[in-house]
Amino acid sequence: xxxxxxxxxxxxxxxxxxxxxxxxxxxxxxxxxxxxxxxxxxxxxxxxxxxxxxxxxxxxxxxxxxxxxxxxxxxxxxxxxxxxxxxxxxxxxxxxxxxxxxxxxxxxxxxxxxxxxxxxxxxxxxxxxxxxxxxxxxxxxxxxxxxxxxxxxxxxxxxxxxxxxxxxxxxxxxxxxxxxxxxxxxxxxxxxxxxxxxxxxxxxxxxxxxxxxxxxxxxxxxxxxxxxxxxxxxxxxxxxxxxxxxxxxxxxxxxxxxxxxxxxxxxxxxxxxxxxxxxxxxxxxxxxxxxxxxxxxxxxxxxxxxxxxxxxxxxxxxxxxxxxxxxxxxxxxxxxxxxxxxxxxxxxxxxxxxxx
Numbered sequence: 001x002x003x004x005x006x007x008x009x010x011x012x013x014x015x016x017x018x019x020x021x022x023x024x025x026x027x028x029x030x031x032x033x034x035x036x037x038x039x040x041x042x043x044x045x046x047x048x049x050x051x052x053x054x055x056x057x058x059x060x061x062x063x064x065x066x067x068x069x070x071x072x073x074x075x076x077x078x079x080x081x082x083x084x085x086x087x088x089x090x091x092x093x094x095x096x097x098x099x100x101x102x103x104x105x106x107x108x109x110x111x112x113x114x115x116x117x118x119x120x121x122x123x124x125x126x127x128x129x130x131x132x133x134x135x136x137x138x139x140x141x142x143x144x145x146x147x148x149x150x151x152x153x154x155x156x157x158x159x160x161x162x163x164x165x166x167x168x169x170x171x172x173x174x175x176x177x178x179x180x181x182x183x184x185x186x187x188x189x190x191x192x193x194x195x196x197x198x199x200x201x202x203x204x205x206x207x208x209x210x211x212x213x214x215x216x217x218x219x220x221x222x223x224x225x226x227x228x229x230x231x232x233x234x235x236x237x238x239x240x241x242x243x244x245x246x247x248x249x250x251x252x253x254x255x256x257x258x259x260x261x262x263x264x265x266x267x268x269x270x271x272x273x274x275x276x277x278x279x280x281x282x283x284x285x286x287x288x289x290x291x292x293x294x295x296x297x298x299x300x301x302x303x304x305x306x307x308x309x310x311x312x313x314x315x316x317x318x319x320x321x322x323x324x325x326x327x328x329x330x331x332x333x334x335x336x337x338x339x340x341x342x343x344x345x346x347x348x349x350x351x352x353x354x355x356x
Contacts, residue, residue, distance in 0.1 A: 017041065017107060017108050017109070017110065018039050018040065018041045018052075018108075019039070019040055019041075019054070019104070019107060019108060020036065020037055020038065020039055020040075021034065021035060021036050021037065021038045021040075021072075021073045021089070021090035021092060022036040022037070024040070024054065024073055024075075024092050024104060025092045025094075027103055027104060027107065028075070028092065028094050028100040028103055028104065029094070030075070030092040030093055030094035030100065031092065031093045031094075032090055032091070032092055033081065033090065033091045033092075033093060034088070034089055034090035034091055035089045035090045036090065038072045038073055038089035038090040039052060039072065040052055040053055040054040040071075040072045040073050040108070041053075041108065042054070042108060042109075043055070043101065043104070043105060043108060043109075044071070046062065046065040046066060046069045046071065046074070047065050047069070049069060049070065049071035049072075049074075050070055050071070050072070051070055051071070051072045051089065052072050053071050053072055054071065054072065054073050054074075054075070054104065054108070055069065055071040055073075055074050055075070056074060056075040056076070056097040056098070056100070056101060057074055057075070057076045057077065057080050057083065057097065058075075058076075058077050058080075058096075058097040058098055059077075060079075060080060063080055063083045066080075066083045066084065066085035066088065067084050067085055068085075068087070069085050069087060069088055070087045070088070071088050071089075072088075072089050072090070073088075073089065073090045073091070073092060074088050074090075074091050074092070075091075075092050075094055075097040075100050075101070075104075076091050076092070076093055076094070076097065077093075077094070077095070077096075077097055078093055078095065081093045114135045114153055115135065116132075116133045116134060116135050117135060117136075118130075118134075118135075118136040119136060119137050119138045119139075119140070119156075121138045121139050122136045122137065122138065122139065122140045122141070122142070123140070123141045123142070124136075124142045125142060125143045125144035125145070125146070125162070126144045126145070127144055127145040128142050128143075128144070128145070128146050128147070128148075129146070129147040129148065130148050131148060131149045131150035131151070131152065131168065132150045132151070133150055133151045134148050134149075134150070134151070134152050134153075134154070135152075135153045135154065136154045137153075137154060137155040137156035137157075137158070137174070138156040138157070139156055139157050140154050140155070140156060140157060140158045140159070140160075141158070141159045141160070142154070142160045143159075143160060143161050143162040143163075143164075143180075144162045144163070145162055145163045146160045146161070146162065146163060146164045146165070146166075147164075147165045147166065148160070148166045148170075149166055149167045149168040149169070149170065149186065150168045150169070151168055151169040152166055152167070152168065152169060152170040152171070152172075153170070153171045153172070154166075154172050155171070155172060155173050155174045155176075156174045156175075157174050157175045158172045158173075158174065158175065158176045158177070158178075159176075159177045159178065160172075160178050161177075161178050161179045161180040161181075161182065161197070162180045163180050163181075164178045164179075164180060164181075164182045164183070164184075164197075165182075165183050165184065166178075166184045166188070167184055167185045167186035167187070167188065167223065168186040168187070169186055169187045170184055170186070170187065170188045170189065170190075171188075171189045171190070172190050173189075173190065173191045173192040173229075174192050175192050175193050176190045176191075176192065176193070176194050176195075176196070177194075177195050177196070177198075178196045178197060179195070179196065179197035179198050179219075179235065180197065181197040181215075181216075181217065181218045181219055181235045182196045182197040182218070182219050182221070182235075183218055183219070183220045183221065184221045185221060185222045185223030185224070185225070185245065186223040186224070187223055187224050188221050188223065188224070188225050188226070188227075189225075189226045189227070190226075190227045191226075191227065191228050191229040191231075191251070192229045192230075193229050193230040194227050194228070194229065194230060194231045194232070194233075195231075195232045195233070196219055196221065196227070196232075196233050197218070197219035197233070197234070197235040197241075198232060198233075198234055198235065199212075199215040199234065199235065199257075200215055200234035200235065200236070200237055200241075200256055200257025200258070200275055201234075201256065201257070201275070202215065202237055202257065202275070213237055214237075215234070215235050215236065215237050215257060216236075216237070216238060217235050217236020217237055217238055217239050217240050217241065217257070217258065218235060218236060218240045218241070219233055219234070219235045219236070219240070219241045219242075219243075220240050220241070220242045220243070221233075221243045222242070222243060222244055222245040222246075222247075222263075223245045223246075224245055224246045225243050225244075225245065225246065225247050225248070225249070226248045226249065227243075227249045228249055228250045228251035228252070228253065228269075229251045229252075230251055230252050231249055231250070231251060231252060231253040231254070231255075232253075232254050232255070233254075233255045234255065234256050234257040234259075234275075235257060236257050236258045237257050237258060237275075239257075239258045239276075240258070240260075241255065241256075241257055241258055241259050241260070242259075242260045242261065243255075243261050244260075244261055244262040244263035244264070244265065244281065245263045245264075246263050246264040247261055247262070247263065247264060247265040247266075247267070248265075248266055248267070249267045250267060250268045250269045250271070250287075251269055252269050252270050253267055253268075253269070253270065253271045253272070253273075254271075254272045254273070255273045256272075256273055256274045256275035256276075256277070256293065257275045257276070258275050258276040259273050259274075259275065259276065259277050259278070259279070260277075260278045260279065261273075261279045261283075262279055262280045262281035262282065262283065262299065263281045263282070264281060264282050265279060265281070265282060265283045265284070265285070266283075266284045266285070267285045268285060268286050268287045268289075268305075269287045269288070270287055270288045271285045271287070271288065271289045271290070271291075272289075272290045272291070273285075273291045274291060274292050274293035274294075275293045275294070276293050276294045277291050277292070277293055277294065277295050277296070277297070278295075278296045278297070279291075279296075279297045280296075280297055280298050280299035280300065280301065280315060281299050281300070282299060282300045283297050283298075283299070283300065283301050283302070283303075284301075284302045284303065285297075285303050286302075286303060286304050286305040286306075286307070287305045287306070288305055288306045289303045289304075289305065289306065289307045289308075289309065290307070290308045290309065291309045292309060292310045295309065295310070295311055295312050295313075296312045296313075297309070297312070297313045298312070298313055298314045298315030298316065298317070299315040299316070300315055300316045301313045301314070301315060301316060301317050301318070301319070302317075302318040302319075303318075303319055303320070303324065304318070304319070304320035304321075304327065305320075306322065307319055307320050307321060307322065307324040308321075308322035308323050308324055309323070309324045310323050310324070321333065321334070
């Protein structure tokens with residue numbers, strides 16, 4: 001049976017939300033194959049989804065999982081619509097299942113609720129400015145002359161340093177620390193344990209000791225940036241550290257002083273960026289990439305996981321390896337290295353024969 005519709009329900013179990021297959025199809029402009037009245041209340045991967053779960057199949061690589069899947073509704077790409085999977089109640093055929101999930105997850109999961117206001121255990125310094133609808137959680141500390149924009153949410157145990165400015169509709173999760181010198185745009189989200197505008201690593205060896213260079217620059221986080229848990233971003237020494245609008249930074253990333261990162265970049269787990277490096281718009285840095293200081297990564301460049309970069313990377317290119325080089329060149333280099341052991345064994349046999 002093939003159908004589509006708009007029926008959605010909300011059960012009485014503590015506000016949990018449910019959707020029928022027909023409602024799923026309507027929301028994502030898809031087509032139902034199977035039971036249009038099948039109901040889902042959560043999202044789960046194919047290998048463990050149950051009869052009330054929504055799942056998805058976007059790649060032929062995982063098509064075998066559908067054979068034993070028990071999901072209530074599965075989003076499937078058109079070329080996989082006829083994949084075997086008799087236990088699935090309904091399929092919703094949609095061009096881009098991953099993107100469809102972005103639409104559906106907020107309809108199944110209620111966002112966290114909060115009440116604007118200041119918890120009585122929070123501490124506010126002199127001259128603090130709070131916009132309309134701000135929430136300040138338990139034991140948060142907002143120091144002198146800080147300013148927080150309309151609708152922002154400061155959760156428990158957050159520390160906002162003196163003179164820090166935070167834009168509209170930002171969210172700081174528990175235990176975030178913003179040192180003095182931090183500037184946040186609108187809709188910035190920072191996850192637990194992140195440290196923004198701490199001093200960079202700068203010393204001069206003088207009179208027999210490593211003497212610290214005072215850091216007086218700022219850390220500017222532009223609008224729509226998300227920063228992962230336990231990430232650290234240093235303030236500038238005398239310049240500014242800047243994170244461009246729309247950039248997304250994963251957990252456990254370190255960004256050094258005076259670094260400038262462009263707009264709409266993706267920076268993944270355990271990346272380290274040394275001081276004064278410039279990263280262009282739209283760059284992708286995969287997990288554990290390391291960038292040395294004072295280099296430039298061109299617009300739209302992509303660096304594969306664990307790449308170690310010691311020089312400039314041209315715009316639009318894909319580099320990998322250690323030391324990093326253009327990806328095809330890196331692959332050829334690794335292939336040659338893997339052949340080396342066999343070549344050495346062959347040489348050793350020739351030497352043994354000649355000596356015999």
